[in-house]
Amino acid sequence: MTDEIPDIDLAVHGRTEHRREVLKKLAGGIAGSALLGTLPWFAPLQAAPAGGAPSDRVRVGIIGPGSRGQFLLEHLLHTPAVEIAALCDVYQPHLDDGQRAIGKPVAQYKDYRRLLEDTSIDAVVIATPLYLHAPMCLAAFDAGKSVYCEKSLALTIDDCKAVARAAANSTKTFQIGHQRLFHRSTLYALKQVMAGDLGPITQIRAYWHRNTAWRRPVPSADLEALFNWRLYRKYSAGLMTELASHHLHVANWFLDAHPLACVGYGSINYWKDGRDVFDNVNVIYKYPKGVSFVYDSLSSNRFYGLEVQLLGPKGTLELETAKYYSENPPPAPGIVQLINQIEKGTLEAVPIGGPSWVPDLKKDTKGTPLPEDPDRDDGTGLSLAAFVNAVRLGRRAPYMIDHAYRSGVAALMGVMAMEEQREVQWPGNYSA
Amino acid sequence: MPVRVYHHTFFAMNTRFSLVFPEISGNLGRILSLEVRRYVDAQEEMTSRFRQGALARINAQAFDGAARVPNALWDVLMQCRRHWEQTYGLFDIALGAYRRRASDAPARSSRPTEHARPNRQYGLDKVVFDEREQSVRFTAPGLVLDLGGIGKGLALKGVKAILERNGVDQAFVSFGESSILALGEHPNGGPWHIGLADVPNTDLPLSNEAMSVSGQTPGREHIVDPRTGAWANGPRMLAVVGECPVEAEVLSTALYIASPAERPRLLSRYGKVRVLDVRSDADFIPTPIYEGSAV
Numbered sequence: 113m114t115d116e117i118p119d120i121d122l123a124v125h126g127r128t129e130h131r132r133e134v135l136k137k138l139a140g141g142i143a144g145s146a147l148l149g150t151l152p153w154f155a156p157l158q159a160a161p162a163g164g165a166p167s168d169r170v171r172v173g174i175i176g177p178g179s180r181g182q183f184l185l186e187h188l189l190h191t192p193a194v195e196i197a198a199l200c201d202v203y204q205p206h207l208d209d210g211q212r213a214i215g216k217p218v219a220q221y222k223d224y225r226r227l228l229e230d231t232s233i234d235a236v237v238i239a240t241p242l243y244l245h246a247p248m249c250l251a252a253f254d255a256g257k258s259v260y261c262e263k264s265l266a267l268t269i270d271d272c273k274a275v276a277r278a279a280a281n282s283t284k285t286f287q288i289g290h291q292r293l294f295h296r297s298t299l300y301a302l303k304q305v306m307a308g309d310l311g312p313i314t315q316i317r318a319y320w321h322r323n324t325a326w327r328r329p330v331p332s333a334d335l336e337a338l339f340n341w342r343l344y345r346k347y348s349a350g351l352m353t354e355l356a357s358h359h360l361h362v363a364n365w366f367l368d369a370h371p372l373a374c375v376g377y378g379s380i381n382y383w384k385d386g387r388d389v390f391d392n393v394n395v396i397y398k399y400p401k402g403v404s405f406v407y408d409s410l411s412s413n414r415f416y417g418l419e420v421q422l423l424g425p426k427g428t429l430e431l432e433t434a435k436y437y438s439e440n441p442p443p444a445p446g447i448v449q450l451i452n453q454i455e456k457g458t459l460e461a462v463p464i465g466g467p468s469w470v471p472d473l474k475k476d477t478k479g480t481p482l483p484e485d486p487d488r489d490d491g492t493g494l495s496l497a498a499f500v501n502a503v504r505l506g507r508r509a510p511y512m513i514d515h516a517y518r519s520g521v522a523a524l525m526g527v528m529a530m531e532e533q534r535e536v537q538w539p540g541n542y543s544a
Numbered sequence: 545m546p547v548r549v550y551h552h553t554f555f556a557m558n559t560r561f562s563l564v565f566p567e568i569s570g571n572l573g574r575i576l577s578l579e580v581r582r583y584v585d586a587q588e589e590m591t592s593r594f595r596q597g598a599l600a601r602i603n604a605q606a607f608d609g610a611a612r613v614p615n616a617l618w619d620v621l622m623q624c625r626r627h628w629e630q631t632y633g634l635f636d637i638a639l640g641a642y643r644r645r646a647s648d649a650p651a652r653s654s655r656p657t658e659h660a661r662p663n664r665q666y667g668l669d670k671v672v673f674d675e676r677e678q679s680v681r682f683t684a685p686g687l688v689l690d691l692g693g694i695g696k697g698l699a700l701k702g703v704k705a706i707l708e709r710n711g712v713d714q715a716f717v718s719f720g721e722s723s724i725l726a727l728g729e730h731p732n733g734g735p736w737h738i739g740l741a742d743v744p745n746t747d748l749p750l751s752n753e754a755m756s757v758s759g760q761t762p763g764r765e766h767i768v769d770p771r772t773g774a775w776a777n778g779p780r781m782l783a784v785v786g787e788c789p790v791e792a793e794v795l796s797t798a799l800y801i802a803s804p805a806e807r808p809r810l811l812s813r814y815g816k817v818r819v820l821d822v823r824s825d826a827d828f829i830p831t832p833i834y835e836g837s838a839v
């Protein structure tokens with residue numbers, strides 16, 4: 113991974129016409145650049161965005177227009193070529209919300225299998241509780257659909273393998289909801305890592321701390337599982353799959369490896385409210401070359417918030433606050449001038465002497481900001497645009513299965529380590 | 545033929561330390577910087593009153609009773625005492641308590657009234673050196689030794705020795721831009737030409753020489769006049785160029801504190817140096833440049 117990533121404006125937001133413009137510019141920027149060597153999943157964005165022709169249309173069905181599903185729907189409504197053709201949810205109010213956002217009547221289903229029977233639908237977006245990802249993805253591939261599935265990949269390692277295998281065997285597009293793959297400041301951080309600004313990464317640390325019950329108010333008792341599925345092990349693997357999977361994804365991606373093993377402890381030490389997933393998790397992953405990824409997540413304190421930190425002998429990158437911190441101070445302008453002068457073979461007096469320099473605390477310890485999208489788009493818009501382009505062109509999204517599989521499995525390894533109180537080894541690849 | 549330059553800048557002694565090696569391989573550059581960095585860090589550990597090294601321990605103990613001084617630091621203290629004597633007491637490492645007090649006070653001041661008020665509470669005359677026991681004892685409570693006025697010069701002298709030992713005969717070393725060492729000649733021939741950052745058209749040719757710059761930045765004053773205990777009120781900037789980085793460092797401080805009339809007497813006690821006095825009312829006064837004569 114030594115190719116240069118050009119600093120392209122990745123802001124994909126706003127209405128369709130604006131997105132079309134940005135995507136057109138982006139397509140031009142990617143063409144002929146070395147970017148695809150490093151970010152192969154950008155390949156579908158090389159194609160100019162679709163025009164209005166009916167043959168360009170991608171008919172999408174959304175399964176689970178809940179909190180995340182509704183957000184994805186908003187993006188899709190303004191993504192060129194997309195026609196939202198159907199909605200599926202077991203909860204009528206969410207179907208109504210989706211319908212209202214779309215603005216014109218579309219087919220509604222309570223059972224996703226009925227939606228999959230509709231042969232006019234090209235692709236599905238799955239944003240349901242974790243335990244449903246595997247059965248829905250597998251059925252969708254069976255039905256010949258392209259799939260955009262939210263993270264984490266699946267509830268069990270067997271299911272992760274099954275979905276990854278099915279995705280690999282399908283000719284259709286599969287994409288996972290790891291929007292950081294398309295997030296401007298994250299890509300810039302990768303560029304810095306590749307340029308050697310950290311030296312080799314020697315450790316990754318991440319945490320996600322909140323002070324919240326993570327509970328949604330339930331209109332009636334029978335809806336508890338549907339609303340609060342995250343809190344029950346039957347439907348969810350808790351903090352590891354819901355939160356840690358994002359940072360594990362970053363670790364796997366930046367280290368270009370999957371974890372070899374992990375150990376950890378977790379418990380319910382504060383929210384003893386009937387949930388059966390841990391309210392705090394603490395896991396250490398072992399990566400190749402002696403690198404560790406240290407992760408913890410809390411539900412009873414939010415002082416430290418969330419962060420993922422990449423550490424090396426030359427510097428630190430913090431991706432959530434999008435900052436780079438150098439271990440070394442910047443040289444004086446006079447030193448830079450002197451070096452240029454020697455290199456160019458010129459000689460004139462270099463203005464450098466003066467009272468002792470002292471670190472400017474603001475700049476030197478507060479870090480250098482990484483370029484962000486002006487609207488702080490987190491990559492979701494571009495992620496969906498890439499997916500839709502891939503579907504339209506009948507292409508697969510390169511490397512996506514690996515991103516999905518590595519982070520999905522890594523999250524579950526952490527859960528197993530804590531639940532089974534043992535060191536858990538990488539369970540092998542999905543094709544094995 | 546473009547010249548390959550190795551450069552490394554790192555934090556040390558609350559400032560930055562830059563090494564520039566022309567015509568050297570990246571690998572040798574890295575090895576050398578590492579050695580320099582280790583040396584400077586060890587030096588800081590020993591001489592900083594803010595680290596937990598030998599000087600910090602002595603500062604904590606020497607009023608309650610004589611404190612033993614390890615060899616390397618003893619050597620430094622002896623040099624400091626010699627320079628104290630040679631500068632008529634103007635270079636004084638025992639004024640740390642004034643600095644602490646001054647920077648604690650909300651209104652820092654070098655008002656003339658303070659200059660007029662003699663305050664001889666601290667100073668090297670309040671430190672008893674026992675050469676047989678190699679120990680020091682403070683006779684004034686609260687006295688603090690502070691090597692800030694010589695530490696960079698000592699480090700540059702040590703770095704110079706490291707580089708020479710490694711066969712490096714061409715290098716530019718800047719310690720916080722206030723202490724500079726120019727080893728050998730500029731790769732394009734002749735001396736290194738060094739100016740002052742905020743003073744247009746200054747040009748000091750340096751060849752196998754060190755430069756030290758003293759000046760008080762408002763709000764970050766650090767030079768105390770030992771005769772008054774208040775911030776010294778010297779020119780805007782004063783630079784000393786000489787062969788020895790330690791002497792340049794000591795002299796830039798002492799000459800900054802001394803009145804212009806006192807300078808020749810002081811310089812007569814040192815080897816050959818060049819002095820550049822930048823007055824506050826002018827950009828740059830190229831003269832007087834004093835040339836001290838050998839002791």
Ligand SMILES: NC(=O)c1ccc[n+]([C@@H]2O[C@H](COP(=O)([O-])OP(=O)(O)OC[C@H]3O[C@@H](n4cnc5c(N)ncnc54)[C@H](O)[C@@H]3O)[C@@H](O)[C@H]2O)c1
Pocket residue numbers: 175176177178179180181200201202203206222224239240241242244262263264289290291338339353354
């Ligand atoms: N990429 C991200 O940053 C991000 C952010 C939030 C959530 N997510 C992921 O999105 C997914 C959904 O999370 P959420 O917060 O939107 O949850 P949610 O509970 O708000 O939404 C889930 C939706 O699925 C529906 N649903 C449940 N069972 C169904 C079934 N059998 N058939 C059809 N619909 C069914 C629910 O009624 C609900 O509308 C999770 O996998 C989560 O990890 C990703």
